[in-house]
Amino acid sequence: MSSIGSLIIFIVVFVLLFWVIRQMKGNEQFDERQLLGRYKACRSGFFAFMIVIVLDAVLKLFGMTFYEDPLGELAAIFVAVLVFAGQAIRYDAFIALNTTFRYQLIVFIIVCLSQLVNAISQITSGTMIRDGRLTLSCLSILCVITFAAIIIMMLIHQRMTQEEA
Amino acid sequence: MKNLRLKSARAAKDYSQQQLADLTGVSRQTINAIEKGDYNPTIKLCLAICKALDKTLDELFWED
Numbered sequence: 001m002s003s004i005g006s007l008i009i010f011i012v013v014f015v016l017l018f019w020v021i022r023q024m025k026g027n028e029q030f031d032e033r034q035l036l037g038r039y040k041a042c043r044s045g046f047f048a049f050m051i052v053i054v055l056d057a058v059l060k061l062f063g064m065t066f067y068e069d070p071l072g073e074l075a076a077i078f079v080a081v082l083v084f085a086g087q088a089i090r091y092d093a094f095i096a097l098n099t100t101f102r103y104q105l106i107v108f109i110i111v112c113l114s115q116l117v118n119a120i121s122q123i124t125s126g127t128m129i130r131d132g133r134l135t136l137s138c139l140s141i142l143c144v145i146t147f148a149a150i151i152i153m154m155l156i157h158q159r160m161t162q163e164e165a
Numbered sequence: 166m167k168n169l170r171l172k173s174a175r176a177a178k179d180y181s182q183q184q185l186a187d188l189t190g191v192s193r194q195t196i197n198a199i200e201k202g203d204y205n206p207t208i209k210l211c212l213a214i215c216k217a218l219d220k221t222l223d224e225l226f227w228e229d
Contacts, residue, residue, distance in 0.1 A: 031191035033204050092194040161194065 028096035037091025045084030052076035067134040074139060078146045085150045089157045101158055105151065112147040115140045166202045171225050174218045175200075188217040 030038065056072030059065045065072065088094040095104050119140040122128055127137045175185050175196075182200075186193045191210065198204035199214075206214070211226050218225070 031195050032207055032210060033195045033198060034192060092192060097190075097192055164197070 027098070029098045030093060030096055034091070034093035034097075037093030038088055041084045041087035041091065041093065044087045045080040048083035049076050049080035052079045065133070067138070068130070068136060071134060071136055071138060074136075075142060078142045082146050082149055086153055089150075089153045092157075092161070094154070101154070105154060108147050108151050108154070112144055112151060115143040115147065119144050166228075168200050168202055168225070171214065171218075172200045174220050174225060178218055180218075185214070185217060189213040 053073065053076050056065075056076065059072070067075075085094060095101055122137040122140055128135055128141070175182070180188075182196045183193045186196045189196075189210065190213065195204065195206075195210075199206050199210075211222055215222055215225055
């Protein structure tokens, strides 16, 4: 019975996510060169994801994991997002034509700060390491690192673009 | 290869890269990339640029 409930929840969440993504896609405008850049960035992100998954599998195979189980797979998602963002920023394809740099930056700073508060509370409570292994509580730190890196890349790229203009 | 004809046509109209980008519905970086020869635009974008600059495709994009 609980498995049917989980399946229903999964389907509802999946449909909601799909709908949200469709809505976002409809609102964002990218030109043809940016779309090309995003495709390349997606490809890089996918390969980065696969590399981290393989590394995780190898570490598990040899029993050398220093983290609890789903953390490796979740870290792969963060790495993929980071690689996608880096490549998209490089191709000027990260920010849509109808979105401003400032708006995007503010959204990312808010996400980063909210996760930073979470991460600090995790560090102070000492739940990040259990039996000498990193726990799922490290996710908030991973999130902070990912978004901080994206913000830094955006700022550097914006600076370079302004100098070019 | 740089597209100097596009650059000069834009300058003749006294448009900045941003103004031309706004007229054609692309980003300033895309116009910059076309002028520098880093990006080959589609025929659709070529036509939009030609219309914005009152030029023909031959005048801006044809190479002998």
